[in-house]
Amino acid sequence: NAGVTQTPKFQVLKTGQSMTLQCAQDMNHEYMSWYRQDPGMGLRLIHYSVGAGITDQGEVPNGYNVSRSTTEDFPLRLLSAAPSQTSVYFCASRGPGQGAYEQYFGPGTRLTVT
Amino acid sequence: AQSVTQPDIHITVSEGASLELRCNYSYGATPYLFWYVQSPGQGLQLLLKYFSGDTLVQGIKGFEAEFKRSQSSFNLRKPSVHWSDAAEYFCAVGGTSGYNKLIFGAGTRLAVHP
Numbered sequence: 001n002a003g004v005t006q007t008p009k010f011q012v013l014k015t016g017q018s019m020t021l022q023c024a025q026d027m028n029h030e031y032m033s034w035y036r037q038d039p040g041m042g043l044r045l046i047h048y049s050v051g052a053g054i055t056d057q058g059e060v061p062n063g064y065n066v067s068r069s070t071t072e073d074f075p076l077r078l079l080s081a082a083p084s085q086t087s088v089y090f091c092a093s094r095g096p097g098q099g100a101y102e103q104y105f106g107p108g109t110r111l112t113v114t
Numbered sequence: 115a116q117s118v119t120q121p122d123i124h125i126t127v128s129e130g131a132s133l134e135l136r137c138n139y140s141y142g143a144t145p146y147l148f149w150y151v152q153s154p155g156q157g158l159q160l161l162l163k164y165f166s167g168d169t170l171v172q173g174i175k176g177f178e179a180e181f182k183r184s185q186s187s188f189n190l191r192k193p194s195v196h197w198s199d200a201a202e203y204f205c206a207v208g209g210t211s212g213y214n215k216l217i218f219g220a221g222t223r224l225a226v227h228p
Contacts, residue, residue: 043158043218048215101208102148106157
């Protein structure tokens with residue numbers, strides 16, 4: 001199993017550009033999430049999904065869009081990039097139920113918006 | 115409000131010394147508790163978790179943590195630190211029903227002197 005994969009690893013955008021961060025998992029996990037990590041703030045939840053076709057907002061959803069058309073993929077779209085979105089983005093997944101509360105994290109995407 | 119506090123931003127220890135990283139949480143019900151480790155440039159890896167039962171939990175890499183309900187704490191310990199333990203450590207708390215939205219602390223960066 002590859003686990004959780006993310007592409008790209010690094011990206012530089014200009015203000016106003018749009019892009020999609022890709023996330024895929026091969027563990028047949030129902031739950032997937034996107035977090036952003038900023039210095040001194042830990043990880044904050046952007047959006048999450050509890051299954052294909054079902055998404056919901058997390059703590060910091062503004063400026064981001066998600067969809068979940070398959071179990072495996074959970075892309076994160078930046079609609080119009082802003083410097084405040086400079087961050088490291090992590091995708092995570094987990095299976096359902098109490099025993100599966102461990103979240104598996106991808107390696108991250110480091111995004112810089114100039 | 116739900117929150118996680120890691121009082122120490124940076125900690126430096128000598129190799130072979132003991133380690134304790136502090137974590138305090140605020141949560142309305144019995145939480146699920148986690149410690150994750152992040153090596154430079156990497157994603158997060160689960161060290162250990164507490165759901166119920168024995169309040170002293172063992173994790174990977176020789177780490178353990180103790181849940182103290184009366185103090186709302188979940189401190190991480192290791193009796194003898196190795197240079198490879200240098201990393202950032204995150205405490206997280208999650209709910210016991212529904213989707214487990216993890217709330218992360220800001221992290222503690224550990225440096226290990228030879």
